[in-house]
Amino acid sequence: MAASAGAPPVAALIPAISLRSRIYGFGSIYGKTLRDSRLAFIIAAGLLGGMALVMGAAIGQVFPTPASRLEIDKLIGSMPAAMVNLFGKPEKLGTLGGYMSWKYGALFALGTALWSILALSGTLAGEASKGSLDIVASAPFGKRRVALEKLAAHVTALGLAMAVLAAMTTISSNAFGDAAMGDQISPLSSIGFALWVGLIALCFGGLAFTLGPILGRSGSAGVAAAGMVLLWVASGLQSLGVLATFSPFHWTVNHVALAGEYDWPGLALVGLVAVLFLVIGVELFARRDLGVTAGLSMPGLPAPALGVHGSTSRAFGDQLPRALSWGIGMGIWGVLLASLVGTFAKQISQDSSLVGTFKTIFPSEDLTSAGGWLQLYAQLFLIAAGFAAATFVAKWASDETDGRLEMVLATPLARARWVITGAIAAILSVVVMTVLFAAGIAIGATAGGVSPGDAILGSAYLGLYAAAIVGIGVAVGGLWGTSIAAEIAAVVVLVTYLIDLLAPPLKLPDWFHQLALTAHLGQPMVGKWDATGIVACLAIAAVGILLGAVGIRRRDIA
Amino acid sequence: MPSVIRTEKLTKSYGSHRGIVEVDLEVQKGEVFGFLGPNGAGKTTTIRVLLDLIRPTSGKAYVFDIESSADPTAVHRRIGYLPGEFTLYDRLTGGQTLEYFGNLRGGVDRAYRARLIELFDLDPSRRFREYSKGNKQKVGLIAALQHRPELLILDEPTSGLDPLVQQTFFELLREAGAEGRTAFLSSHILSEVEKSCGRVAIIREGRIVQIGKVDALRDLAHHQVEMRFAGDPPAAEFANLPGVSDIAVEDHLLRLRVFGSITPVVQAAARAGIVDFLSREPSLEETFLAQYGRESVEVN
Numbered sequence: 001m002a003a004s005a006g007a008p009p010v011a012a013l014i015p016a017i018s019l020r021s022r023i024y025g026f027g028s029i030y031g032k033t034l035r036d037s038r039l040a041f042i043i044a045a046g047l048l049g050g051m052a053l054v055m056g057a058a059i060g061q062v063f064p065t066p067a068s069r070l071e072i073d074k075l076i077g078s079m080p081a082a083m084v085n086l087f088g089k090p091e092k093l094g095t096l097g098g099y100m101s102w103k104y105g106a107l108f109a110l111g112t113a114l115w116s117i118l119a120l121s122g123t124l125a126g127e128a129s130k131g132s133l134d135i136v137a138s139a140p141f142g143k144r145r146v147a148l149e150k151l152a153a154h155v156t157a158l159g160l161a162m163a164v165l166a167a168m169t170t171i172s173s174n175a176f177g178d179a180a181m182g183d184q185i186s187p188l189s190s191i192g193f194a195l196w197v198g199l200i201a202l203c204f205g206g207l208a209f210t211l212g213p214i215l216g217r218s219g220s221a222g223v224a225a226a227g228m229v230l231l232w233v234a235s236g237l238q239s240l241g242v243l244a245t246f247s248p249f250h251w252t253v254n255h256v257a258l259a260g261e262y263d264w265p266g267l268a269l270v271g272l273v274a275v276l277f278l279v280i281g282v283e284l285f286a287r288r289d290l291g292v293t294a295g296l297s298m299p300g301l302p303a304p305a306l307g308v309h310g311s312t313s314r315a316f317g318d319q320l321p322r323a324l325s326w327g328i329g330m331g332i333w334g335v336l337l338a339s340l341v342g343t344f345a346k347q348i349s350q351d352s353s354l355v356g357t358f359k360t361i362f363p364s365e366d367l368t369s370a371g372g373w374l375q376l377y378a379q380l381f382l383i384a385a386g387f388a389a390a391t392f393v394a395k396w397a398s399d400e401t402d403g404r405l406e407m408v409l410a411t412p413l414a415r416a417r418w419v420i421t422g423a424i425a426a427i428l429s430v431v432v433m434t435v436l437f438a439a440g441i442a443i444g445a446t447a448g449g450v451s452p453g454d455a456i457l458g459s460a461y462l463g464l465y466a467a468a469i470v471g472i473g474v475a476v477g478g479l480w481g482t483s484i485a486a487e488i489a490a491v492v493v494l495v496t497y498l499i500d501l502l503a504p505p506l507k508l509p510d511w512f513h514q515l516a517l518t519a520h521l522g523q524p525m526v527g528k529w530d531a532t533g534i535v536a537c538l539a540i541a542a543v544g545i546l547l548g549a550v551g552i553r554r555r556d557i558a
Numbered sequence: 559m560p561s562v563i564r565t566e567k568l569t570k571s572y573g574s575h576r577g578i579v580e581v582d583l584e585v586q587k588g589e590v591f592g593f594l595g596p597n598g599a600g601k602t603t604t605i606r607v608l609l610d611l612i613r614p615t616s617g618k619a620y621v622f623d624i625e626s627s628a629d630p631t632a633v634h635r636r637i638g639y640l641p642g643e644f645t646l647y648d649r650l651t652g653g654q655t656l657e658y659f660g661n662l663r664g665g666v667d668r669a670y671r672a673r674l675i676e677l678f679d680l681d682p683s684r685r686f687r688e689y690s691k692g693n694k695q696k697v698g699l700i701a702a703l704q705h706r707p708e709l710l711i712l713d714e715p716t717s718g719l720d721p722l723v724q725q726t727f728f729e730l731l732r733e734a735g736a737e738g739r740t741a742f743l744s745s746h747i748l749s750e751v752e753k754s755c756g757r758v759a760i761i762r763e764g765r766i767v768q769i770g771k772v773d774a775l776r777d778l779a780h781h782q783v784e785m786r787f788a789g790d791p792p793a794a795e796f797a798n799l800p801g802v803s804d805i806a807v808e809d810h811l812l813r814l815r816v817f818g819s820i821t822p823v824v825q826a827a828a829r830a831g832i833v834d835f836l837s838r839e840p841s842l843e844e845t846f847l848a849q850y851g852r853e854s855v856e857v858n
Binding site: 555 | 606609611612613630634637639641643644645646647649650654655657658659661662663664698701711
């Protein structure tokens with residue numbers, strides 16, 4: 001039978017967007033994007049503000065007297081420029097602001113930039129690949145406005161996080177600094193520092209945003225992150241030729257706001273480039289086909305490495321690109337550092353007075369060896385290895401969070417076996433990463449003209465720690481749910497780092513410091529192993545996997 | 559005849575949210591059984607409990623007389639499953655994906671897999687992420703069918719498939735039935751179940767509202783009729799016609815519902831001199847609501 005459409009219905013009046021909708025972030029793309037980034041904002045602002053606060057406290061505790069400040073000034077003065085400038089320009093190291101800016105300034109900028117890169121590469125490209133952007137873009141306003149609203153949301157979150165950083169920096173210096181030694185940091189200095197951090201972040205985030213419509217989310221984030229590290233290293237080491245002159249770190253090298261030195265034109269240049277990137281990004285998004293990206297032409301894995309033979313090989317095949325990326329990245333880091341510390345260790349060992357100076361400040365380290373210097377960087381290596389492990393956990397978890405697990409478990413593969421084979425694959429990935437890192441150390445040390453000695457075998461401690469983090473993540477994933485497994489693993493890495501970093505200078509109880517797994521790892525880069533740490537890492541990994549295997553038998557599959 | 563699927567007062571709650579409530583089902587060996595219901599009725603929840611992907615709050619589910627939560631691996635060994643929504647490995651090609659699932663199960667006849675690939679007209683050399691929605695569905699279907707399982711559990715299997723491929727799928731389903739294998743397929747499309755299944759169960763708001771032969775579905779089918787007259791509608795002339803109910807008059811309009819044949823209504827309308835006549839077959843959801851109202855109905 002025929003059906004009649006009848007008269008077209010009269011369009012209903014669209015009611016005004018309620019205040020509740022606006023507050024909850026459902027009133028606009030801007031509001032929704034801000035709502036979506038609230039967790040990232042809380043983490044970023046909390047970390048930045050918290051670190052400014054605790055670092056002020058820690059520096060005040062470690063260097064409480066003018067003599068100790070003089071000592072650190074002398075030590076840094078005796079180090080080769082290549083090692084010093086990688087951190088930042090050493091200005092007024094005897095003050096809290098100067099030392100904090102030199103030692104941790106780049107860390108603030110790089111960390112915040114990473115947040116910006118992840119946010120701005122994903123805000124459009126990520127949503128496009130998921131398909132939800134098609135629906136958003138079909139709303140009755142142009143693509144330009146979509147891009148601008150999403151951009152404005154990130155800039156708002158970044159601005160608020162920078163305000164928190166500036167406030168906490170000034171509060172920290174007033175609470176823990178010594179006015180007589182020039183520790184007080186003025187609001188202008190704090191704002192100048194936060195502006196520098198924020199604009200550096202926006203510059204690299206803007207690069208990711210620009211490349212997003214062309215390369216897609218992972219491609220743009222990868223290029224922007226690699227560019228950031230390259231330009232930071234190029235500026236710090238004054239190497240890689242003309243490349244250093246393109247570095248925002250180089251343009252602002254004289255802007256040491258926490259030490260009272262400002263270079264506003266340099267900072268304005270960074271801001272200008274950031275705005276330029278963002279404008280180009282908006283235009284590219286508006287002009288290009290939605291979600292059509294060229295991607296990066298990466299060499300594919302050979303078919304046997306993809307692993308279709310069984311569940312372990314498939315899980316490992318899935319992890320392999322990630323393991324290779326982490327391994328190559330850390331390997332390059334290892335080459336760079338080992339070649340530098342190798343040269344430096346060689347220089348020190350030729351000057352007995354230098355050996356004495358360093359011995360007084362680092363009594364437990366042998367800084368005449370490459371391994372001794374690499375041990376000084378142990379905390380950074382451990383953070384990287386821990387986060388790598390968290391990403392391996394995320395990949396394992398994606399079987400369930402992405403919806404593959406239902407089909408996999410409908411085969412005769414038991415739930416516990418899926419957990420165990422996935423965990424084995426994650427640990428094999430840790431092995432791949434660790435071996436590549438150790439190879440990088442060996443190459444770098446050899447290039448620096450020193451023997452890598454114990455450092456090659458010592459690199460295994462990264463693998464042990466990462467395996468323990470995998471165990472924790474798998475346990476959480478099996479017992480409570482894979483959607484939180486990687487996040488919990490990353491939080492454990494962060495908390496461990498903060499405990500190990502802050503417990504000694506803040507004179508916190510020893511039992512509290514011992515909670516950090518990294519406090520039990522000895523000095524493996526110089527051949528001093530701590531059996532307790534090795535056993536603890538292996539036990540956490542094994543028990544974690546076992547708990548995960550038992551736990552998943554008891555819960556529903558998402 | 560032995561039952562392949564059996565549930566006893568199967569209930570699943572998600573906290574305070576309703577999943578399924580006291581579902582009783584029995585599917586015999588060799589049956590093609592349809593599981594019908596509107597979106598959110600509890601079809602997928604029932605299937606996931608049968609496969610032990612989620613655990614029942616109360617009640618029991620048996621597949622091949624094995625309690626599904628007691629030995630899920632033994633159940634999985636004998637089934638082929640297609641989820642309602644799924645994603646697979648982006649970097650693997652369709653062929654590699656099928657090979658992987660074949661390896662996980664074992665016992666896949668490569669020639670039969672090749673035949674399925676040909677029947678479904680799938681290009682196995684493309685990466686999974688490059689496939690359209692329909693082609694992804696084909697990969698899932700072949701993965702479920704390739705080992706000739708004793709029981710096929712298919713959640714909305716024709717979703718995204720074009721009519722020609724749907725036809726191929728229904729032929730394969732008939733083939734499975736002819737070989738004595740069992741199929742349990744969920745759907746919210748009445749016509750799909752009508753042409754492929756011998757028996758159906760209808761689920762609404764988590765409860766089974768009817769189980770019976772597919773012919774019984776036709777009894778549910780009805781028409782909503784709207785007639786316009788020049789003067790006052792002669793409602794009394796339609797009131798006693800067979801299958802007519804819910805008569806309503808509004809100005810010159812007469813609305814009514816007709817179960818069964820519509821011919822007597824058309825003839826009566828012609829006699830009464832109508833100006834306009836509209837008839838429409840309501841959606842499944844409307845059919846359910848018309849038949850059962852909003853209250854739960856006991857299992858037949």
